[in-house]
Amino acid sequence: MEIDDIYEDESYRDRISTVTEDGKRNWVYALKPKGVYYNYRTALAVLYLLVFFGLPFIKVNGMPFVLLNVLEGKFILFSKIFWPNDFHIFAIAMITFIVFIALFTIVFGRLFCGWICPQTIFMEFVFRKIEWWIEGSPAKQRLLDKADWTFTKVWKKALKHILFFLFSFLVAHTFLAYILGIDEISKIITEPLSNNLSLFLGIIGFALTFYGVFAFVREIVCTTICPYGRLQGVLFDQDTMLVAYDYKRGEQRGKFKKNEERILGDCIDCHQCVNVCPTGIDIRNGTQLDCVGCTACMDACDFMMDKVGLPKGLIRYASENGIEKGEKLHFTPKIKAYTAILILLTVVLVALLFSRKDIDVSISRVGGQLYQEQPDNKLSNLFNANIINKTNQTFPVEFRVENYDGKIQLVGEHAIQLKKEDITKSTFFIILNKKDVKKRSIKLEIGIYRNNKKIQTVSTKFLGPFV
Numbered sequence: 246m247e248i249d250d251i252y253e254d255e256s257y258r259d260r261i262s263t264v265t266e267d268g269k270r271n272w273v274y275a276l277k278p279k280g281v282y283y284n285y286r287t288a289l290a291v292l293y294l295l296v297f298f299g300l301p302f303i304k305v306n307g308m309p310f311v312l313l314n315v316l317e318g319k320f321i322l323f324s325k326i327f328w329p330n331d332f333h334i335f336a337i338a339m340i341t342f343i344v345f346i347a348l349f350t351i352v353f354g355r356l357f358c359g360w361i362c363p364q365t366i367f368m369e370f371v372f373r374k375i376e377w378w379i380e381g382s383p384a385k386q387r388l389l390d391k392a393d394w395t396f397t398k399v400w401k402k403a404l405k406h407i408l409f410f411l412f413s414f415l416v417a418h419t420f421l422a423y424i425l426g427i428d429e430i431s432k433i434i435t436e437p438l439s440n441n442l443s444l445f446l447g448i449i450g451f452a453l454t455f456y457g458v459f460a461f462v463r464e465i466v467c468t469t470i471c472p473y474g475r476l477q478g479v480l481f482d483q484d485t486m487l488v489a490y491d492y493k494r495g496e497q498r499g500k501f502k503k504n505e506e507r508i509l510g511d512c513i514d515c516h517q518c519v520n521v522c523p524t525g526i527d528i529r530n531g532t533q534l535d536c537v538g539c540t541a542c543m544d545a546c547d548f549m550m551d552k553v554g555l556p557k558g559l560i561r562y563a564s565e566n567g568i569e570k571g572e573k574l575h576f577t578p579k580i581k582a583y584t585a586i587l588i589l590l591t592v593v594l595v596a597l598l599f600s601r602k603d604i605d606v607s608i609s610r611v612g613g614q615l616y617q618e619q620p621d622n623k624l625s626n627l628f629n630a631n632i633i634n635k636t637n638q639t640f641p642v643e644f645r646v647e648n649y650d651g652k653i654q655l656v657g658e659h660a661i662q663l664k665k666e667d668i669t670k671s672t673f674f675i676i677l678n679k680k681d682v683k684k685r686s687i688k689l690e691i692g693i694y695r696n697n698k699k700i701q702t703v704s705t706k707f708l709g710p711f712v
C-alpha cells in the first residue's frame with residue numbers, strides 16, 4: 246500500500262490542529278503520557294530544572310559559573326570573563342551552535358523540541374503537571390471548562406493560575422540572576438521595594454509574559470511562532486529520523502476484536518496517540534510541522550500494542566525511507582558537508598578559547614605627537630595603554646622594553662595597578678638611546694610582567710627623527 250492511497254483526505258493540511266474550522270482556538274486537553282520514553286523525559290526534565298535554577302548559585306573562586314550581563318556587555322562562562330572584545334569568540338560559538346542545530350535537525354528531526362527545549366520542559370513537566378494535579382484528567386478539565394462558575398470551579402481555576410504565576414515569578418527572578426548575578430538579586434530582594442521599583446516592574450512584566458505564554462498561548466509557540474519550528478520544512482529530508490507512524494504495518498486500521506483473527510493492519514484505531522499529543526495532531530496523517538517529536542504517542546501506542554498482544558513500535562523513531570523502503574539511517578552528502586563544517590568551526594572555537602588571555606593589552610602612541618629629545622642623547626615617545634583585566638583579581642603589572650635598551654617612565658603614577666574585571670588606562674614615556682633609533686620608525690616589543698613573570702608581549706611603533 247502506498248502512502249498516497251492512505252491519505253486521500255488531506256483536509257487536515259488546510260489548517261493547524263489548534264484552530265477549528267470556524268477559526269476558533271481548539272484547546273488541547275492532552276492525556277498524561279506514561280511509558281519508557283516519558284520516564285526518560287521526566288528524568289531529563291528534573292535534571293534540566295535543577296541546572297536551570299541551581300546554576301546562578303554556583304561560583305568558582307568567587308566568580309559566578311555563568312553570568313550573561315547583556316546590560317554591561319560582560320559575560321562569564323565556566324567562571325571566565327568574556328568582554329565585548331571577545332565578541333569574535335561569541336560569533337564563532339553562535340555559528341557553531343547554529344550549524345550543530347541544523348545538522349542535528351537534519352539527522353534527528355525535532356528531537357531538540359521534544360526533549361530539551363525550555364518551552365516543552367516548562368509546559369509538559371511543570372505547567373501541565375500542575376493542571377493535571379488540580380483539574381484532573383483531560384475529560385475532567387473539559388467538564389470543568391464547560392461548567393458554570395461554581396465555588397469548585399472558582400477555587401480550582403484560581404489556585405491553578407496563582408501557582409502558574411508564582412512559578413513564572415520565580416523564573417523571572419532566575420533569569421535576572423543570570424543577568425545581574427545572584428548576589429545582586431539577593432540584595433535587591435532584601436532592599437525596600439522603592440529602591441528598585443523599575444526593576445521590580447520589569448520582573449512583573451517578564452513574569453506576566455511568561456505566565457501568559459504557558460497559561461494561554463502554549464503549543465501555539467511550537468506550531469506557529471517558533472522560527473526553529475518553521476525551519477523544519479527545509480531541513481528535513483527522506484532520511485531524517487522522526488517520530489513516525491509505520492503506515493505499511495498499521496494500515497488498514499480498524500478496531501480490535503478479541504478472539505478474532507486480525508486481517509486488518511496493526512493500528513486498532515484507539516486514538517490514544519491523538520489523545521496524548523500536546524499539539525493535538527494525528528501522527529497517522531504523516532509527518533507534520535506541528536509535531537514536536539515529544540514521543541508521547543510512541544509511549545501511548547506501545548502501551549496499546551502491548552495490551553492487544555501486537556509488537557511494539559508501530560509509532561517509532563524512523564525515517565521516511567526507513568518506513569517505506571526499510572532503509573537504515575545513513576550518512577547522506579548533506580550530512581557529510583554539515584559535519585565537515587561543524588568540525589572545522591569546533592576546532593577554530595577550541596583554538597580561540599585556549600589561546601584567550603586573561604588580560605588584553607593594547608599600546609599605541611599618543612596621537613599628534615612625534616618624538617621628544619631627552620638629556621644624555623636619548624629620545625622618547627609618549628604612549629597610551631589600554632588594559633582589560635578579565636580576572637576577578639586586582640594586581641600590579643610592569644611594562645619592560647624587550648628588544649632595545651629602553652626605559653619606561655609612567656606619567657602621574659608609580660605602578661600600573663589592574664583592577665579586577667575592569668579596564669585600566671595608563672600613559673607613559675618610552676625612552677631609548679638615540680643611537681638605537683636608526684630608522685624613522687622602529688618596532689618595539691613590550692613585555693607585560695606580573696610578579697616578575699612575563700604574561701604577554703605586545704608590539705608597538707617608536708618614532709624617531711628622519712635619518
Ligand code: SF4
Nearest residue numbers: 522536537539540542
Ligand atoms: S505526534 Fe507524537 S511526537 Fe509529535 S507532538 Fe504529537 S505526541 Fe508528540
Ligand code: SF4
Nearest residue numbers: 512513515516518546
Ligand atoms: S495509538 Fe497506535 S494503535 Fe492506537 S490509533 Fe494510534 S497508531 Fe493506532
